[in-house]
Amino acid sequence: MGQNRFFTAVYIIGTGLAISMVMAIAVVYHIRTANIAPEVSRDRMGYVSNVSYEFNGGKGSLNSGCGPRFVKEVLYGLETPEKVAVTTNAAIMPYEVGDIFIQAPGSDESPKVQLMGCDDAFWQVYRFSFLDGKPFASAEFLSGMPCVVLDRSLARRLLGRTEVAGQTVLINDIEYTISGVVEDISAVASDVYAEAWVPYTSMASIMDTALEEREGSAGLLLANCLLRDASDLPALSAELEKGVRRYNSGLREGQVRVEPPRSFGDRLLSQLFGPETYIVLGVALFLFPVSYTHLTLPTNSLV
DSSP, X not given: OHHHHHHHHHHHHHHHHHHHHHHHHHHHHHHHHSOBTTBTTGGGEEEEOOEEEEEGGGOOEEEEEEOHHHHHHTGGGOSSEEEEEEEEOTTTHHHHTOOOBEEOTTOSOOOBOOEEEEOTTHHHHSOOOEEEEOOOOHHHHHTTOOEEEEEHHHHHHHHSSSOOTTOEEEETTXXXXXXXXXXXXXXXXXXXXXXXXXXXXXXXXXXXXXTSHHHHHEXXXXXXXXXXSGGGHHHHHHHHHHHHHHHHTXXXXXXXXXXXXXXXXXXXXXXXXXXXXXXXXXXXXXXXXXXXXXXXXXXXXXX
């Protein structure tokens, strides 16, 4: 009898933990998929992120994100989306660019920060709350001006306040002028999460090889396409395919292959089923069989 009470308690606790995990996953899933500022149009987004440059004659390939030449000649010319916002690819940046450090002039503190390169359309597709200043404009982006938008916490850490538009900071020893300061962004907003945003045209790691065929085609960038309607994703894919064929006709050393655009949901699912997901599922599956088996085991079993 005591043994049955023990396994009953184990089963109840296991069931409660499993239900709690399911509820937690449901809450996180809602936060990750709902239209929540600054990602206010998740249900209308289409992403072009994976580009492969294949050398002629089967001499190998380069698998990466979008290159600046490909972005300029193909993605910025797309007519199906309402807007195309281009950012650096957070999955590739740490390996290609390395650590980013930021420093206020005259300060000894130089914290490592999460930096994102973006274009001026980024500030139109995503809705940020500016506490001071404003986003950098098209002219600043096109000219590659070294300007930066900081989040509130980083501005206060570096300069002690948020009213800092017009002042300068050093990013990896290069002077940048602060355009504005925004409210902190949660890491859940993976499309836009950073502590500092700069024009990607100001980043030498991207622009120094922008005109080369290989690095200009496949690089560090990601296109965030704001569709007019969620049902426009197939039309975006078809237009992109035509653009790639036209782009390839001008290449001499290789050809570009691009994965079809993915919706926010498809992109999220590919990220969800990582190691952490399988750990949670493994714990749940472990709790249920063990507790259920012992609960239903007959008391006179000789096993």
